[in-house]
Amino acid sequence: MPGLDTLRQTFAKVFGYGDSGEELRFFFAPGRVNLIGEHTDFTGGYVLPLALTYGTWAVVHPRRDRTFRLASTSFAGKVEIDADKVVYRQADGWANYPKGVFREFNRFKVRLSGYDILYDGNIPKAAGLSSSASIEMVTATALNQVESLDYSLIELTKLAQRAENQFVGVNCGIMDQFASGMGQAGNAVLLKCDTMEYRYVPLSLGDYQLIITNSNKQRSLTESNYNLRRRECEEGVNIVRNQLAGFVNLGNVSLAQWQVAKKYVTVPEVKKRLDHVIHENERTLASTLALEAGNIQDFGQYMIESHESLRDLFEVTGPELDALFEEARRVEGCLGTRMTGAGFGGCTVSLVHTEAVSDFKAQVTRGYKGKTGLNPTFYHCNSGDGARELKGR
Template sequence: MKKKLIRSTSEHFEKILQKTPDYIFLSPGRINIIGEHIDYNDGFVMPAAINKYICFAVSKNEDSRCMLIAKDLNETYEFDLKDELKPVDKMWANYILGVLHHLKNKGSIMGGFDVVFSSTIPMGAGLSSSAALECGIGYAMNALFDLGLTKEEIALIGQKAEHTFAGVNCGIMDQFASVFGKKNSVIKLDCTTLEYKYYKADFKKYSLLLLDSNVKHTHLTSGYNVRRQEVELGLAIIKQHFPEVRTFRNCTENMVLELKDVLGETVFRRCQFVVKEIQRVLDAAEALSNSDFKTLGRLMSETHQGLSKDYEVSCDEIDFLVDAVSSEKSVLGARMMGGGFGGCSINLIEKGAENELIERVSKQYRDAFGIQLKPYKIKISKGTTLYKE
């Protein structure tokens, strides 16, 4: 699959541009085992890069003109790097333009280039194709123009691009996972300090299975930004009553319960979810260290209930997929993954039980919603890399 992606991207580059690329990069999508919607709430998250990639074939050209070729979309966008870069109506181009804009602001000296990219990361499945696009182009610029950027700088510039050119006020998790991913390891990331620790992700007789609902409800961005406002308001109220609280990390469940009436029903539930989820990540890290997969699965399922009932970022289709496996002996845990309102469920399942489960749940899902499910068996892979033959 990976080799096929690299070959088809390179061949497309040669066909369109009549030259061979200087470099090939692979930038992965990501999953998040646990720790949802707390990367912007000073929490910890547990992401991992996966074996689904955007492949970039890239080379310098002789002037300041740039050509971006999205092979899968059959679309091209051209611009001059000397011009002021602004968001355009092609959303995919904005992720790249945003990175270039922030590199220019940083004083990075770049010239014109041509890039063709193609992807095996399913769009809209909550696997962070946007972060892979941002980090891949950051890596490409770093190599082409010898910018001397660190991995951390590339991740932070990707995040900034998402904020300013795509209008999504995301946390750092997606870009960090895309850059720092390590084969067969999950990352426990402190989203405040960017300190991180790898945990071995040897699931022994279990594997990770994604079930893509094939729906993406349009209120993802608006819902996401509203949740951020709600928890920021909640934290401000908590700080007024408990001056020792700096972030949700040193806020306890009892504090939130005590302020239930002051916070109001909605903001209370949002804050309660955040405080509980921060603790669940710490518990999950311990469970992984001890190869205690039953506890890990239970925590994943608890996260889903919180996301669905308290944070209200799930949807009927994803709730259905999680409920459909809840009584399966072969499934230790399942939850919604990503920003919400569609996308995938992530399932911790016994190896060998996947195909039977996929068949049964696909039929139930099709009967209930008239939608074809897409299953993805995934492996944990390394982060963005220069491909060497």
């Protein structure tokens, strides 16, 4: 975590300020890792993410000319925007995420006064840990505070999701923004994505810990098959809706109901996508009960089953994530492992005994590099709090 004084000095250098005194304000929003419940959020199902201690910081200084100047410690140059003329530009890259948030506030008739904002983050880029949602949520939280608005955190998560859906063009569900906004240290959060009902789930893992492994296979959701998978699910929903009385969404379909309805889904790919989603919802609920009971052996098995379903039915893993999965399973002391995030590259999350962590890293690195030529990167997964303003110097 960068110190606030370091961020203050970097801000002054980037934007050419001297001592900006008390006008600077500091905000943070975390990334997230999803423990289980993958590709269920956009169909109204269950997810079980936690907020990370990795995330995005934003240093904010007010302007009076309704202009935004955006800079990042990770990218050269600045992006300048008129608050009344917020449009998507591919050349603006990462800055389109905060721009989408600006446009959402504009749509609610909030007259933004303009700001200089410096972003700094430590989430691996394109790793599936929701750096985009972190940027959106830190921006939304900052504007909500500095403009003295009264949007709740849940309202801000919905606003940030719309920014990604409608401005950036990724049809993500609510999970990423919700976890970034509503995370709580020491807990995962079970979320029903259609109703926004949620409860915190204590993470009492005993002698085990969660290890994130980055495949270092980069991917961009706007260039992947993510939107195709969503369309395939929507095609299946249109069929199932006509077969089940009182149908709401896939998140409300039981295994027994699916056995009745699945024979009407005749496109093999569509049937496989729905088969994954409905079973994944059941696994997520079972995983929650296992964690609450301290039964981490069962939780680890559900993680394995989840990856196998994402590989065989939803087909979003790919050779790199599958190689990490296979190598992790060979390590004594690893109870469970699975891909996390949208897939097509990114990360796995594994449940590893504390005394086996060093062996886990060494064995997975050796096997994975042998199969792919890539070196993985490992992160200890600690749960943190959600989006907030940071006080002090």
